[in-house]
Amino acid sequence: MAGQSVSVWVVIVAAVAIVMIPTCTTAQLDTDVYMKACPQALPIIRSVVKLAINREARIGASLLRLHFHDCFVNGCDGSVLLDDTANFTGEKTALPNLNSIRGFGVVDDIKANLNSVCRGNVVSCADILAVAARDSVEILGGPSYSYEVLLGRRDATTTSINDANRNLPPPFFNFPQLLSNFQSHGLDLQDLVLLSAGHTIGLAKCTTFRARIYNETNIDPDFAASLKQGCPVNDGDNNMAPLDSTTAKFDTVYFKALLEKKGLLHSDQELFKGDGSDSDNLVQHYANNPNDFAVDFGASMIKMGNMKPLTGSDGEIRLNCRKIN
Numbered sequence: 294m295a296g297q298s299v300s301v302w303v304v305i306v307a308a309v310a311i312v313m314i315p316t317c318t319t320a321q322l323d324t325d326v327y328m329k330a331c332p333q334a335l336p337i338i339r340s341v342v343k344l345a346i347n348r349e350a351r352i353g354a355s356l357l358r359l360h361f362h363d364c365f366v367n368g369c370d371g372s373v374l375l376d377d378t379a380n381f382t383g384e385k386t387a388l389p390n391l392n393s394i395r396g397f398g399v400v401d402d403i404k405a406n407l408n409s410v411c412r413g414n415v416v417s418c419a420d421i422l423a424v425a426a427r428d429s430v431e432i433l434g435g436p437s438y439s440y441e442v443l444l445g446r447r448d449a450t451t452t453s454i455n456d457a458n459r460n461l462p463p464p465f466f467n468f469p470q471l472l473s474n475f476q477s478h479g480l481d482l483q484d485l486v487l488l489s490a491g492h493t494i495g496l497a498k499c500t501t502f503r504a505r506i507y508n509e510t511n512i513d514p515d516f517a518a519s520l521k522q523g524c525p526v527n528d529g530d531n532n533m534a535p536l537d538s539t540t541a542k543f544d545t546v547y548f549k550a551l552l553e554k555k556g557l558l559h560s561d562q563e564l565f566k567g568d569g570s571d572s573d574n575l576v577q578h579y580a581n582n583p584n585d586f587a588v589d590f591g592a593s594m595i596k597m598g599n600m601k602p603l604t605g606s607d608g609e610i611r612l613n614c615r616k617i618n
């Protein structure tokens with residue numbers, strides 16, 4: 294009996310060790326990092342996000358995008374939040390971000406609340422972005438879109454505009470360019486398809502989809518015609534259109550739209566061309582399986598959130614998310 298249970302344990306321990314290897318070599322993030330240091334941290338973030346979304350639903354989309362743009366530039370290190378200084382020009386004026394990313398006021402609000410309630414500077418700006426993104430998805434999508442965020446990231450003390458211009462994918466990228474961009478960040482085809490569905494919420498400017506609605510053939514003609522009204526050839530650059538038809542609801546309508554050639558951005562429609570590719574099949578699957586989308590989206594968000602976090606004594610915990618201590 295004893296011998297048998299020992300060998301059972303050896304097998305279990307060995308199995309656990311094998312399962313643990315990949316997580317140990319990537320990041321030492323964990324779900325309960327603030328349990329002792331500031332048990333109110335996560336509820337505070339959620340309540341500020343909830344209030345902001347009640348004021349303006351779109352801010353949830355903006356917060357989700359902020360986490361994505363943070364992670365894709367030198368990892369999830371809060372670098373996107375840094376204002377320019379004498380020592381560096383930050384990410385905010387990079388092409389994909391300029392007059393486009395938003396939500397900084399909400400992050401400031403969250404940070405101020407945390408600094409006063411937590412009795413000290415304990416919650417990193419990078420973690421705030423990860424939690425605010427999850428909360429936004431959950432508030433706009435409902436409980437099935439919830440997932441546990443891994444925490445313990447620290448904040449960068451520098452960044453550069455060039456890193457943002459080099460690493461963020463533009464909307465005119467073709468499928469191979471999108472895939473290789475995601476692969477360069479350690480993400481795969483499934484992550485590309487799932488995370489692109491972040492476009493189930495939020496808006497895009499005319500400049501980002503004009504070429505598609507006037508010049509592309511892989512687009513529903515009525516859909517293109519209706520968009521042209523708000524996005525003339527030579528005018529209305531900053532006019533906005535919804536990224537899918539249920540822009541304040543996190544759902545699978547984004548995928549259903551791709552099946553009908555109603556993706557707003559060129560990069561969106563690149564994921565479904567009707568040619569039976571692996572990407573096509575994933576879009577089709579998630580369009581018809583909302584539960585799979587909910588579960589798999591959370592898994593891809595965690596994977597994105599694990600990109601090159603600063604841990605241990607690297608970086609710092611910023612007092613003010615806009616500047617280094």
Ligand code: HEM
Nearest residue numbers: 354355358361393462463464488491495496497498501560
């Ligand atoms: C796959 C490559 C991607 C490209 C080329 C891309 C491109 C864009 C563009 C051009 C916009 C409109 C910006 C503007 O007009 O100001 C946008 C908006 C947005 N993106 Fe992406 N994106 C990509 C992936 C993602 C990912 C991975 C997420 C999150 C998981 C995401 C979340 C969003 C959200 C939520 C918005 C709306 C933001 C708002 O309304 O404030 N995107 N994206």
Ligand SMILES: *[C@@H]1O[C@H](CO)[C@@H](O)[C@H](O)[C@H]1NC(C)=O
Nearest residue numbers: 377378379380381616617618
């Ligand atoms: C720029 O870097 C120098 C040297 O590290 C530092 O002393 C100074 O405070 C920095 N300036 C700003 C605005 O961060």
Ligand SMILES: *[C@@H]1O[C@H](CO)[C@@H](O)[C@H](O)[C@H]1NC(C)=O
Nearest residue numbers: 503504505506507508509526
């Ligand atoms: C459509 O394509 C033509 C030819 O390449 C180009 O001159 C024109 O600027 C494009 N229109 C838009 C709105 O991108």
